[in-house]
Amino acid sequence: MSEELEQFPPITQLTKPQRRVLGVLIEKGFTTPEYYPMTLKAVTNACNQKSNRSPVSNYSEDVVFDTLEELRGLGLVGMLHTESGRTERFRHYMRRRFEFTEKQLAILTELMLRGRQQMGELRTRAARMSAIDGQTDLKSELRGLIDTGYAQTSGPVDRRGIDVDHDLYLPSESMKLSQSTAPAAPTPQAAVSRPAAPGPVATQAVATAPPASAGASAEITRRVQTLESEVSGLRDDNELLNEQITELNEKMVVLENRFDDLRRDLGG
Numbered sequence: 393m394s395e396e397l398e399q400f401p402p403i404t405q406l407t408k409p410q411r412r413v414l415g416v417l418i419e420k421g422f423t424t425p426e427y428y429p430m431t432l433k434a435v436t437n438a439c440n441q442k443s444n445r446s447p448v449s450n451y452s453e454d455v456v457f458d459t460l461e462e463l464r465g466l467g468l469v470g471m472l473h474t475e476s477g478r479t480e481r482f483r484h485y486m487r488r489r490f491e492f493t494e495k496q497l498a499i500l501t502e503l504m505l506r507g508r509q510q511m512g513e514l515r516t517r518a519a520r521m522s523a524i525d526g527q528t529d530l531k532s533e534l535r536g537l538i539d540t541g542y543a544q545t546s547g548p549v550d551r552r553g554i555d556v557d558h559d560l561y562l563p564s565e566s567m568k569l570s571q572s573t574a575p576a577a578p579t580p581q582a583a584v585s586r587p588a589a590p591g592p593v594a595t596q597a598v599a600t601a602p603p604a605s606a607g608a609s610a611e612i613t614r615r616v617q618t619l620e621s622e623v624s625g626l627r628d629d630n631e632l633l634n635e636q637i638t639e640l641n642e643k644m645v646v647l648e649n650r651f652d653d654l655r656r657d658l659g660g
Contacts, residue, residue: 433453
C-alpha cells in the first residue's frame with residue numbers, strides 16, 4: 393500500500409450504492425479496459441444495467457456522483473481530468489488499497505454486483521474478469537477472502553451446494569450467512585415386536601416389485617448427469633451471450649460520450 397493511501401481507514405463495510413459503484417468500476421476495468429477510466433454517465437448506466445446486477449437499480453447521476461465522492465474519501469476511487477478539462481473520469485484504487493490476487497478481486501467484484509450465489513455460478517461469472525481454472529482454483533482463492541473477512545459462506549467450501557457472498561454489508565442489513573450443516577444419516581429403525589393377533593392368521597402373499605438391476609440404475613444415473621451437464625452448458629452459453637450484448641451496449645454509450653465531448657470541443 394502506498395504511503396499516500398495509508399492515511400485512509402481500513403475498509404470493513406460499504407453501503408449498497410458504494411458496493412455497486414465500486415463493483416462497476418472494477419468490472420469495467422477488467423472487461424472493457426479500452427473505455428476505462430469511466431465518465432459519470434458511463435458509471436451510472438453501468439450501475440443500472442439489467443444484466444449481471446442484483447438487484448437492478450435506478451440510480452441518478454447525482455446519487456452516483458455523491459457515491460463516487462464518498463469512495464474518494466475512503467481512498468477507493470480517484471478522479472482524472474481529460475485534456476480538454478470538460479469531462480472527469482473515474483477509476484478504482486482497489487489494487488493500491490488491498491493485496492488481493494486478480495482472481496480474488498474478480499470474485500469479490502462479482503459478489504458485490506450480484507450478492508449471494510452458489511459456487512458454480514460464481515466461478516462462471518467471475519471468470520469473465522479473470523481466468524479461474526475450475527472449482528479447486530475458486531475454492532483456493534475464496535479461502536483467502538474468507539480468512540481476511542471479505543467473503544462468507546453458508547458452510548465449508550469443500551461441501552456441495554453452499555452459498556457464497558461478500559462480507560461488506562452494514563450491520564443493519566443483517567446479511568450474515570447462517571452456517572448450515574449436512575443432514576445426519578438416518579438411523580436404522582430397530583425391529584418392533586408386535587403382539588400376535590388372536591386366533592389363527594392366514595398368511596398373505598405380498599407382491600413386491602423386483603429391484604432394478606445395477607446396470608439399469610447406472611445407466612439412469614449416467615443419463616441424468618449428462619442432461620444436467622448439457623443444461624449447465626446452455627445456461628453458461630446464455631449467460632455469456634447476455635454479457636456480450638451488455639458490453640456492446642456499453643461500448644455504444646462510451647462512443648456516444650466521446651462524440652458529445654468532441655462536439656463540445658468543436659463548439660457544436
